[in-house]
Amino acid sequence: MNEQNPTIPPALAGRAGLTRRNLLRGAGLASTAAFLAACGIKGTNAGGPSGSPSGSSSSSSSGSSESSGAPSSSSSSSAEVADLSDTDKTVTWSSWPEYLDVDPKDANKHPSIDQFEKATGIKVTYVEDVNDNNQYFAKIQPVLAAGQSIAADVFVVTDWMVAKLMRLGYLQDIDHSLIPNFKNLNPDLLNVSFDPGRKQSITWQSGFAGIAYNPKVTKPVESMDQLLTDPALKGKVTLLTEMRDTMGLVLLDLGYDCSNFTDAQFDEAVAKVQKAVSAGQIRQFTGNDYAQGLVSGDIAACAAWTGDVVQLQADNPFLKYVLPAKGCTLWSDNFVIPKGSKHKKNAELLINFYYQPDTAAEVADYVNYISPVVGAKEALLKSDPSVANNPLIFPSEDVMKRAHVFMALTEDQENRYNAAFSKLMGS
Amino acid sequence: MSIAAALPAGGHHAPSAGPAPSSRSKFTPYFLLLPAGLALIVFYVLPTLTLATTSLQTGSLEQGYTLTWHWPTYGEVLSQYWPQFARSFGYAAGATILALLIAYPLAYTIAFKAGRFRTLMLTLVVAPFFTSFLIRTLAWRQILADEGPVVSFMKATGLMHLTDALGMTQGRVLATGLAVVIGLAYNFLPFMTLPLYNSLEKIDRGLLKASEDLYANSWTTFWKVTWPLSLPGVVGGTLLTFIPAAGDYVNQQFLGTISNTMTGNAIDSLFLQQRQYPQAAALSLVLMVAIIVLVSVYVKRAGTEELV
The missing domain is CATH 3.40.190.10 (Periplasmic binding protein-like II)
Structure with a gap:
């Protein structure tokens, strides 16, 4: 973890781009040998076999201003993408199908998103394109490895995939000062083995x-x-x-x-x-x-x-x-913010919104998974006691003792x- | 894919036999082939080359892959996945024969007997394409369900004993090899029917009359006249069914079971679950080569000159 360069070596990013461009140009045929040589799939791990030490790669990266010797602040993203949150009031959120409350009259409407948009003026694009951790990873991995932005500003994946994304350095630190409702997180979920203190991931639902x-x-x-x-x-x-x-x-x-x-x-x-x-x-x-x-x-x-x-x-x-x-x-699925997100702050405001007990209760009432938000049960007891009293949605201490994380x-x-x-x- | 690309190329020979072309029009065919040729290079040749190099690399996703010309990968995937290979070709062949048995009478009826219903019937043949491939395949789960009509019928008539004895079913139809073959045959049926219809419809009715005049009964007419003339359709239809069926994995995933996976399932698992890119690439290439070899032999035996 610590010897890992938080910035993706530009050598790697450049190489990946070159290959793709070669493909498009069709120049590969003319010089098959060169094509074959350039064709290796580079490791996503910064300390890969190419052995490019972080120092040299960062110096070669320095087309622009700041290539300070050892990039130690892990929050500085590789692409150095500016956060446009304050000017561009949008956020794109990728999640799993049927994982958010739905308007009973219109399946494309999510009441909790409408409330968020009304409260903050931030327009949410909600995409249900995560069907499988591995497949979603296969989709985003080449883009993130090349140091580019993926479409999502925030997405939801399972614990072990979070661990993998962290290991690869694809995630950004979450700014907890923008998420005061983080205090509502179930204490059992705070110091998980893969992310103690929840620096780069925050639970969405468990089951x-x-x-x-x-x-x-x-x-x-x-x-x-x-x-x-x-x-x-x-x-x-x-x-x-x-x-x-x-x-x-x-x-x-x-x-x-x-x-x-x-x-x-x-x-x-x-x-x-x-x-x-x-x-x-x-x-x-x-x-x-x-x-x-x-x-x-x-x-x-x-x-x-x-x-x-x-x-x-x-x-x-x-x-x-x-x-x-x-x-x-x-298991739990978690919010994470990928490197290159252009709306990081908006994503954090979104997470904060869903950590309000009332909103969490609204979601739990529809998705029927276990909410990580303390207070959701109390909120739901008022509106829908049958769900609030379902031991599979709000499990007892005794049940939780039998539950184990892989x-x-x-x-x-x-x-x-x-x-x-x-x-x-x-x- | 390469076969499909070769087909139109073969058909284009005829026009060039016209009057001596001027120097300008000499290049016209090349211009006309340009879009298809570029598409072929960008979407087929280059990806295949990438696949070929990937298959010779070693490493892992997080450590990176390097080209080490590691040929043993091919031996490994062949020794590990030959049962999947055998099943791919077995099921594809079964589905092709089943589809031919269903499609030939259907296409014959549309071409010779349908009269004014011809357009309607042709529309019905392609009608399944109006819904999603996945939904149509999932629907077969209901049709073939353990307590469903098909299974009840097969049990009542004793047919199930026969298919059980042949190893095609296991007291159930869903999640067996038979279900996969049925699913494949169903999904690729229009690809069989349309080429068959096309060649049957072109048959000169005068030839059938002539056969009759020579005192041939209807069976003899069919075997000596109609069937030989419909062979291009048979070859085309079987190719269009067999090739995609051999690489398909969705039907297996929805209708099959873990003990009868096909090559496509193995490739899917290697690429997306295990993320063993070299093995996946090697397996894909072997499948491709195997299909090309099989198809070349088949086309050669069937006689390419009839493929108009």
């Missing part, structure tokens, strides 16, 4: 991964062990493509701690799932598209996320959700675990 089942086609399913081995469920079980949730649940079921485990324990968990896969127990690995199958009964039981199932239960009250006694995984992984661990997990999924 559990547990087990959902359809009582019309199966008897109660209480544990991961039953999900993976009960012959009555053969071919009617799905697991989540999110490696941390599926493997976290299995690790916990085996009696291990998913926030601190060894390679051997992980291998044991993989072997357990592999056995179920080989036996034909597992039908498919899914994102949140298990919903349809679970309701129709094609899927008898599956690993599932709380918010999804609570939303499904609104139309299908018979569906059941179980947080396994041996433990469930707890441990932070190094790049090497992540690659190995992902490869092992992909094999389970048949590719």
